[in-house]
Amino acid sequence: MSSLEEAVILSALKALKLPGVRAEYASLARHAQKDGWSYEVYLQRLLEVEMRSRQQHIASQRLKEARFPEVKTLEQIDWNAMEGVSRQKIAQLTTCDFIEKAEDLIIAGPIGTGKTHLAIAFGVEATKRRMRVFFIKAAELVRMLLEARDDRMLGNLQAKLRRVSLLIIDELGFVPFDRVGGELLFNLIADRYERRATVVTTNLAFSEWVQVFVDEKLTTALLDRLGHHAHVLTTKGSSFRTHKRKLKGGPEPAGSE
Numbered sequence: 001m002s003s004l005e006e007a008v009i010l011s012a013l014k015a016l017k018l019p020g021v022r023a024e025y026a027s028l029a030r031h032a033q034k035d036g037w038s039y040e041v042y043l044q045r046l047l048e049v050e051m052r053s054r055q056q057h058i059a060s061q062r063l064k065e066a067r068f069p070e071v072k073t074l075e076q077i078d079w080n081a082m083e084g085v086s087r088q089k090i091a092q093l094t095t096c097d098f099i100e101k102a103e104d105l106i107i108a109g110p111i112g113t114g115k116t117h118l119a120i121a122f123g124v125e126a127t128k129r130r131m132r133v134f135f136i137k138a139a140e141l142v143r144m145l146l147e148a149r150d151d152r153m154l155g156n157l158q159a160k161l162r163r164v165s166l167l168i169i170d171e172l173g174f175v176p177f178d179r180v181g182g183e184l185l186f187n188l189i190a191d192r193y194e195r196r197a198t199v200v201t202t203n204l205a206f207s208e209w210v211q212v213f214v215d216e217k218l219t220t221a222l223l224d225r226l227g228h229h230a231h232v233l234t235t236k237g238s239s240f241r242t243h244k245r246k247l248k249g250g251p252e253p254a255g256s257e
Contacts, residue, residue: 020053021046055130062127068135072120082114084236090118093231096126099166099197104226107201109235115201118233119168122199131165138185138200138212139175145184154184158191166197173204173212182213186222193225200226 006026013022025046032042063071074094079087098105105122107115123133136144148157161167169189177185192198204211210219 018050019057020050023053024049058130059128062130062132063124066123066127066133066135068120068123070120071124072117073124074121077114077117077121081237082235084109084113085118085233089231089233093122093233094125096122096129096131098231099126099131102192102194102197102229104193104197104230105199105233106226106230107199107233107235108205109203109233110237111203113235113237115203115235116170118235119170119199119201123166123168126166132163133166133168134161134164135168135170137170137174138172139177141169141188142177142181142185145188146181149184158188161188162191162196164196166199167192168199168201170201172200172202173208176212177214179214182215182218186213186218189222190225194229198226 009025010022013019013025028042028045028049031037032045037045074090093105107118109115120135123135126133144157145154148154169185189198202209206223209223210216213219213222
């Protein structure tokens with residue numbers, strides 16, 4: 001192939017936005033010539049390369065859009081420190097079948113026992129499958145909802161969040177809401193009920209959720225919806241951070257026993 005022909009091909013592939021083909025067509029052409037591929041087989045291989053390239057690009061975009069504070073995977077979990085959860089159950093959830101079925105997941109347990117790590121890891125697995133994921137702390141989400149309501153943009157925000165296949169609400173219970181904030185969060189979760197999957201991490205027992213939502217009837221209604229199709233993981237044990245400090249021989253935090 002002359003340099004002019006190569007330049008024309010590369011220019012056309014760039015204009016047509018075929019990065020996978022652009023990166024691999026020459027290498028595949030050599031294989032085709034060596035192994036005697038038919039034109040159809042060569043075309044098939046080129047299309048397969050382009051499809052994989054696009055899938056990887058979409059997955060990368062989904063990971064970026066999820067806004068994870070940091071990427072955590074299941075492979076990074078210290079199973080010796082992770083107590084209370086079934087590895088078989090986690091493997092089942094990793095398939096993301098619960099997201100396809102629009103089921104919810106509640107991860108409850110003491111502070112520092114891996115709840116956020118698990119939530120992010122499930123979210124990462126979803127982005128690998130090119131699902132839309134959004135991670136946000138509960139207090140930040142309520143603030144966004146209140147601001148959107150004040151700006152008369154609540155409907156737009158709700159529609160945007162409704163398009164997300166998996167909404168991860170982290171640290172429910174760390175900061176109590178006022179009645180209006182609790183109602184807005186309730187409405188959001190209720191709107192997603194049986195439509196989209198939601199993951200909630202919390203350090204509170206279900207009986208304590210009324211401390212966050214203030215209204216007992218509202219809390220009961222919310223738990224009724226979440227509990228209908230929800231998977232529940234309960235983490236136990238001491239803080240991961242304390243566990244790591246002990247392994248490294250570091251000092252105990254002030255006031256610890």
